[in-house]
Amino acid sequence: MDLGxxxxxxxxxLWAIYFxxxxxxxxxxMIRPVVSKSDTDTRIMYNAMGPFWDGNEVWLITxxxxxxxxxPKTYAVMFSSLYTPLMLLLFSLILRGVTxxxxxxxxxxxxxxxxxxCNFLGSFLPALLLGVAFANIFKGVPIDQDGILQGxxxxxxxxxxxxxxxxxxxxxxxxxxxxxAFKSEGDLRDRAMGLAGKLWPVVAxxxxxxxxxxxxxxxxxxxxLVHPILFAILLVPVAGLLLTCKYRRAGRALAAWxxxxxxxxxxxxxxVVGIFPALLPSSLNPAYSMTIENSxxxxxxxxxxxxxxxVFVPIVIIYQFWAFHTFRHPVTQDDxxxxxxx
Amino acid sequence: xxxxxxxxxxxxxxxxIHFIFVPLTLGMSFIVAVMETKYVRxxxxxxxxxxxxxxxxxxxxxxxxxxxxxxxxFQFGTNWSRYSAFVGDIFGSLLAIEATAAFFLESTFxxxxxxxxxxxxxxxxxACIWIVAFAANLSALWIILANGFMQxxxxxxxQNGRAELSSFLDVLTNGYAWNEYFHTVTGSWALAGFFVVGxxxxxxxxxxxxxxxxxSFRVGAAFALIFxxxxxxxxxxxxxxxxxxxxxxxxxxxxxxxxxxxxxxxxLAVPDPAKEGNSIEIGRIPSMLSLMAFNDPSxxxxxxxxxxxxxxxxxxxTFGAFRLMVGLGTLMLVLAVLAFIARxxxxxxxxxxxxxxxxxxxxxxxxLQAGWAVAEVGRQPWIVYGLMRTKDAVSPLAVEQxxxxxxxxxxxxxxxxxxxxxxxxxxARKTPA
Numbered sequence: 012m013d014l015g016x017x018x019x020x021x022x023x024x025l026w027a028i029y030f031x032x033x034x035x036x037x038x039x040x041m042i043r044p045v046v047s048k049s050d051t052d053t054r055i056m057y058n059a060m061g062p063f064w065d066g067n068e069v070w071l072i073t074x075x076x077x078x079x080x081x082x083p084k085t086y087a088v089m090f091s092s093l094y095t096p097l098m099l100l101l102f103s104l105i106l107r108g109v110t111x112x113x114x115x116x117x118x119x120x121x122x123x124x125x126x127x128x129c130n131f132l133g134s135f136l137p138a139l140l141l142g143v144a145f146a147n148i149f150k151g152v153p154i155d156q157d158g159i160l161q162g163x164x165x166x167x168x169x170x171x172x173x174x175x176x177x178x179x180x181x182x183x184x185x186x187x188x189x190x191x192a193f194k195s196e197g198d199l200r201d202r203a204m205g206l207a208g209k210l211w212p213v214v215a216x217x218x219x220x221x222x223x224x225x226x227x228x229x230x231x232x233x234x235x236l237v238h239p240i241l242f243a244i245l246l247v248p249v250a251g252l253l254l255t256c257k258y259r260r261a262g263r264a265l266a267a268w269x270x271x272x273x274x275x276x277x278x279x280x281x282x283v284v285g286i287f288p289a290l291l292p293s294s295l296n297p298a299y300s301m302t303i304e305n306s307x308x309x310x311x312x313x314x315x316x317x318x319x320x321x322v323f324v325p326i327v328i329i330y331q332f333w334a335f336h337t338f339r340h341p342v343t344q345d346d347x348x349x350x351x352x353x
Numbered sequence: 354x355x356x357x358x359x360x361x362x363x364x365x366x367x368x369x370i371h372f373i374f375v376p377l378t379l380g381m382s383f384i385v386a387v388m389e390t391k392y393v394r395x396x397x398x399x400x401x402x403x404x405x406x407x408x409x410x411x412x413x414x415x416x417x418x419x420x421x422x423x424x425x426x427f428q429f430g431t432n433w434s435r436y437s438a439f440v441g442d443i444f445g446s447l448l449a450i451e452a453t454a455a456f457f458l459e460s461t462f463x464x465x466x467x468x469x470x471x472x473x474x475x476x477x478x479x480a481c482i483w484i485v486a487f488a489a490n491l492s493a494l495w496i497i498l499a500n501g502f503m504q505x506x507x508x509x510x511x512q513n514g515r516a517e518l519s520s521f522l523d524v525l526t527n528g529y530a531w532n533e534y535f536h537t538v539t540g541s542w543a544l545a546g547f548f549v550v551g552x553x554x555x556x557x558x559x560x561x562x563x564x565x566x567x568x569s570f571r572v573g574a575a576f577a578l579i580f581x582x583x584x585x586x587x588x589x590x591x592x593x594x595x596x597x598x599x600x601x602x603x604x605x606x607x608x609x610x611x612x613x614x615x616x617x618x619x620x621l622a623v624p625d626p627a628k629e630g631n632s633i634e635i636g637r638i639p640s641m642l643s644l645m646a647f648n649d650p651s652x653x654x655x656x657x658x659x660x661x662x663x664x665x666x667x668x669x670x671t672f673g674a675f676r677l678m679v680g681l682g683t684l685m686l687v688l689a690v691l692a693f694i695a696r697x698x699x700x701x702x703x704x705x706x707x708x709x710x711x712x713x714x715x716x717x718x719x720x721l722q723a724g725w726a727v728a729e730v731g732r733q734p735w736i737v738y739g740l741m742r743t744k745d746a747v748s749p750l751a752v753e754q755x756x757x758x759x760x761x762x763x764x765x766x767x768x769x770x771x772x773x774x775x776x777x778x779x780x781a782r783k784t785p786a
Contacts, residue, residue, distance in 0.1 A: 061464070061467075061468060062464040062465065062467070062468045063464065065416075065419060065460040065461075065463065065464055066457065066460045066461040066464060068419070068423070068460070069452060069456050069457045069460045069461075071423075072422075072423060072426060072452045072456060073449065073452040073453055073457070075426055075427060075430075075452075076426065076445070076448045076449035076450075076451070076452045076453070077449050078430075079426075079429065079430065079437060079441055079444075079445030079448055079449060080441065080445035080446040080448065080449035080450075081445075081449075082441075083437055083438050083440075083441020083442060083445050083515075084438045084441070086429075086430045086437055086438075086441060086445065087430055087434035087435070087437040087438040087441070087748075088434065088438075089430065090427060090429075090430025090431045090434065090437075091430060091431055091432070091434035091748040091749070091750065094431050094748070094750055094754050094758075095754060095758075097427060097431055098431065098758045098761065101423060101424045101427060102761060102765060104420065104423060105420040105421070105423070105424070105765065105769070108416060108419060108420035108423075109416060109417065109420060109769065109772075111416070112412070112413065112416035112417075113772065113776070116413070116776050116779070116780075117776075117779075157749065158434070158749075159749050308441060308442040308445070308446070308518075309442050309517045309518055311517075311518050311519075311521070312442045312443070312446050312517075312518045315446065315518075315521050316446050316449060316450075319449075319450050319453060319454065320453065323453045323454050323457075324453065327453070327457045327458075327461075330458075330461055330462075331457070331461055334461050334462075334464065334465050337465060337469065337472055337473075338468060338472070349468075349470075349471065350405070350786065351467045351468060351470065352468075
């Protein structure tokens with residue numbers, strides 16, 4: 012495999028890992044108004060993601076950085092043409108980040124309510140925006156020969172883009188509910204599991220709808236029809252979808268969460284493989300698309316970066332896994348009494 | 354205003370606010386690490402309480418540093434897409450390595466440190482904060498190597514309409530970048546020292562928990578003194594490097610207009626760019642500029658008039674920021690010496706000194722911001738020195754888009770900075786647990 016293709020795959024994998032990891036943080040933020048019955052519940056929810064969200068977010072920074080390093084032209088065109096949604100995404104991520112740090116710092120109900128609202132918005136908006144953005148990328152974005160978007164935010168809010176947004180919101184809400192179930196006990200755990208059960212059919216229906224719309228409205232399946240063997244990739248999200256249901260019914264929250272992770276990661280990879288070799292297809296003319304060929308860095312940069320990635324990414328995975336393992340226990344009253352708890 | 358000016362304002366503003374949070378985390382992580390190590394070594398519970406108390410202040414800042422840093426990375430793509438496409442081969446890889454090799458480490462271990470007091474052995478827990486401190490400063494290194502490329506591009510060839518990497522080793526060993534790095538981190542460590550000294554002084558004035566804050570004061574004073582001296586020494590070297598590699602910036606820093614040997618320095622001058630000279634010049638020190646810039650009193654220093662007008666940086670801002678930085682640095686040195694002398698029994702020193710040290714907390718912040726302004730404004734009109742002009746780097750965006758985002762940045766970031774200061778002040782005044 013050539014360097015460009017290798018980096019294309021790594022690029023897709025980084026986004027997939029980001030969605031799997033930060034997805035549950037967004038999910039917890041989105042379901043909090045439904046699931047939480049008390050301030051204690053809310054604190055358990057925050058602390059269920061407390062030790063993880065920051066490390067999770069770095070996968071986004073890495074995915075962005077890798078786009079810049081490996082495909083600078085794509086980075087330039089993608090981020091400038093999606094200017095407004097991206098700014099919205101950044102501001103919502105800021106909101107999400109500071110809520111965790113600020114909420115418990117002042118002892119006042121109004122203060123906490125303010126940050127709870129911000130946390131909901133800072134979770135729902137990124138989920139929606141990332142879904143809309145990626146659906147539009149799968150479909151192709153109206154960029155002209157100069158890499159300028161012919162349209163505005165409303166152009167991106169087309170039916171397919173919105174379907175992608177809804178799909179991400181549902182996927183992450185379901186994902187977050189399972190993580191919360193894994194990290195909590197008693198009533199809260201039951202409520203989270205119950206919600207995941209209610210969300211599953213919604214997720215399944217949206218997955219089917221999104222695939223059908225992709226078939227009818229986008230060229231996403233072209234690569235798959237040329238190389239039918241690629242359809243095997245679909246087995247990952249489909250298996251994830253089924254496994255998560257099976258394990259949830261068996262009351263095994265972590266296993267169900269892993270199933271959901273396969274679903275999210277597999278779905279992202281399915282889309283990424285569909286647009287290959289473009290990273291940002293143009294819907295106006297395929298010649299205007301940002302592809303591996305017309306946007307990659309030099310072989311020297313790509314190989315240095317590959318060396319860095321091969322050494323450091325496994326190390327990162329090992330210590331992040333260790334960190335997850337260290338804080339795998341359910342959040343209890345003891346944890347809430349801990350002086351650093353959120 | 355056009356898209357270029359709006360984008361410049363937006364980037365400058367976003368960096369300015371980001372850089373309120375970052376220097377404290379660079380230095381404070383090491384201070385906390387030193388405190389916790391003392392606890393592990395001696396078993397003295399005071400040092401554990403110190404690590405927790407100062408750690409909390411560190412963390413409030415840290416969260417804001419993270420979220421404001423996120424927007425900076427993405428702004429290269431959103432607002433400076435021509436720049437990104439031109440230098441991505443080199444600049445982008447440095448940012449990506451920063452995330453992969455440093456920022457992951459910092460973010461993961463800071464969380465383990467925060468939540469792990471009861472989960473890890475004391476030694477393993479102390480190791481976490483050392484990793485955080487190391488990673489934070491490593492992260493700064495990658496970022497400054499990237500900035501160093503903008504200041505003094507090396508290791509590239511112009512090919513296919515962009516700067517392509519020719520030697521990664523040259524990029525990694527960029528002398529400009531390394532000196533800039535040491536200047537920035539020593540300044541940040543000094544800032545953290547002043548912060549600890551100043552907050553301790555607040556409590557010492559109130560006579561609360563004297564033992565705790567005397568010990569804190571001692572650690573802070575040592576940091577403040579060592580790094581205020583180092584930042585000045587490295588800063589002098591930085592001046593030499595600028596003189597050699599960015600003569601237009603040096604001339605702007607000194608508002609030096611006419612090329613001459615034995616160039617003098619003026620303590621006070623009022624630049625008048627329209628007349629290509631200074632309207633007021635007071636406190637002439639003969640040959641001082643030649644000496645400071647080239648370590649040779651008879652050296653020739655190129656003046657601004659020998660640069661085409663379109664290649665001159667904004668003089669007044671560069672000059673003013675440089676004077677402010679050096680002036681505050683000198684004042685900090687005096688205060689650091691006084692704090693160091695008083696370090697054993699600061700509570701018994703004069704209340705006036707303690708009060709001054711409280712009021713000195715903002716000084717290193719202002720000095721660092723001014724230094725950053727010298728580096729970045731003085732580099733203009735180039736985004737990559739001598740290679741690409743800032744005006745050629747901006748994204749083809751609509752004015753409204755950038756105007757709206759700038760307004761949003763302004764509102765949100767001012768609120769964040771205000772909240773940060775409010776919470777820092779609230780937690781700094783608390784009696785340690």
